Amino acid sequence: xxxxxxSLLAAFALMLVLEGLLPFLSPGSWRSAFRRFIELSDxxxxxxxxxxxxxxxxxxxxxx
Numbered sequence: 001x002x003x004x005x006x007s008l009l010a011a012f013a014l015m016l017v018l019e020g021l022l023p024f025l026s027p028g029s030w031r032s033a034f035r036r037f038i039e040l041s042d043x044x045x046x047x048x049x050x051x052x053x054x055x056x057x058x059x060x061x062x063x064x
Contacts, residue, residue, distance in 0.1 A: 023030040037045070 022033075040048075
């Protein structure tokens with residue numbers, strides 16, 4: 001069970017690093033993109049979330 005929690009923590013840490021790259025490297029672009037996301041409808045945001053989850057699952061399946 002320790003390996004599972006260690007892997008989960010490592011994945012969470014990597015997600016935080018990746019999420020922080022754009023605001024760190026280009027805060028203006030990040031702010032602009034965030035404004036555009038706010039203007040999307042709920043359905044569009046759900047589609048983006050679903051697409052992101054499916055892409056993540058496919059990457060996991062292909063790398064394991």
